[in-house]
Amino acid sequence: MFTLASASGNSFAYAWDPLPGGGAAWARAVCPGRNLDGLFLLARPAAGAPWVLEHWDADGASTFCSNGTRAALAVPGAPPGMEVEVLSNGEPIRLRREGADVAIRMPSGPGTGFRPFPAPLEGPHAFGWVGNPQLVLERAGVAALDLGRLAPPLRNHPALPGGTNVNVLEVLEPGTARIRSWERGVEGETPCCGTGCAVAGAWLARRTGIRAWRLLAPGGAVAVTVEPEGEGWRELWLSGPVVAQGTFDPGPSLLS
Numbered sequence: 662m663f664t665l666a667s668a669s670g671n672s673f674a675y676a677w678d679p680l681p682g683g684g685a686a687w688a689r690a691v692c693p694g695r696n697l698d699g700l701f702l703l704a705r706p707a708a709g710a711p712w713v714l715e716h717w718d719a720d721g722a723s724t725f726c727s728n729g730t731r732a733a734l735a736v737p738g739a740p741p742g743m744e745v746e747v748l749s750n751g752e753p754i755r756l757r758r759e760g761a762d763v764a765i766r767m768p769s770g771p772g773t774g775f776r777p778f779p780a781p782l783e784g785p786h787a788f789g790w791v792g793n794p795q796l797v798l799e800r801a802g803v804a805a806l807d808l809g810r811l812a813p814p815l816r817n818h819p820a821l822p823g824g825t826n827v828n829v830l831e832v833l834e835p836g837t838a839r840i841r842s843w844e845r846g847v848e849g850e851t852p853c854c855g856t857g858c859a860v861a862g863a864w865l866a867r868r869t870g871i872r873a874w875r876l877l878a879p880g881g882a883v884a885v886t887v888e889p890e891g892e893g894w895r896e897l898w899l900s901g902p903v904v905a906q907g908t909f910d911p912g913p914s915l916l917s
């Protein structure tokens with residue numbers, strides 16, 4: 662039996678029990694047909710130890726996913742505390758409940774932050790890593806943009822083995838921007854990419870000095886607060902609503 666939950670329109674399946682055959686195969690089996698962006702395996706740790714989350718994208722790739730980590734707090738049986746430390750793909754991550762919202766502290770250690778995009782690109786852009794690669798472009802008229810035409814060549818850019826997620830933003834007023842995201846692993850536009858929004862907010866903070874951004878994604882608004890440091894950030898939090906969405910039984914013959 663799987664539980665469903667979503668964060669800012671990004672939807673995920675959660676399992677408490679071991680997944681025979683491995684999480685990657687289950688993610689490929691259960692996600693695409695149900696419009697799910699990924700699968701998590703949750704483990705109740707020993708008393709006092711961090712809660713443990715493991716994640717696979719819909720294509721079975723193991724990667725960090727901030728929205729799915731946030732939405733895990735909507736799953737019945739999740740830790741009830743105000744602040745929770747989880748091990749998500751092996752890395753300690755903090756989650757904080759804020760009423761109906763859950764905030765996540767993004768990774769800020771080695772390997773995170775901004776770096777040059779390894780090929781010439783037109784227009785204002787930034788490339789950052791926050792557990793996964795995020796390209797952010799600034800363009801006018803984001804709502805009407807043909808993302809299905811713009812994003813795939815960048816997502817599969819030959820200069821980037823493994824490719825990248827692609828986000829396009831437009832500043833609407835100081836502290837508010839519209840954003841749309843095309844995600845690796847799902848291979849399409851998603852309602853909201855948390856890590857993409859986090860890198861976008863960090864880039865906007867670097868450029869403008871405004872450290873709190875409201876990003877309007879198709880799945881809803883998320884809040885990003887940033888304390889920039891060097892080529893990255895000292896603190897980077899993303900916050901937005903999370904919702905439980907019931908359960909489903911994939912059936913006994915799923916992987917046979």
Ligand SMILES: N[C@@H](CCC[C@H](N)C(=O)O)C(=O)O
Binds near residue numbers: 727793844845855857
């Ligand atoms: N939707 C996620 C990010 C998922 C990972 C990504 N597709 C990748 O390329 O690794 C989020 O909300 O953070």
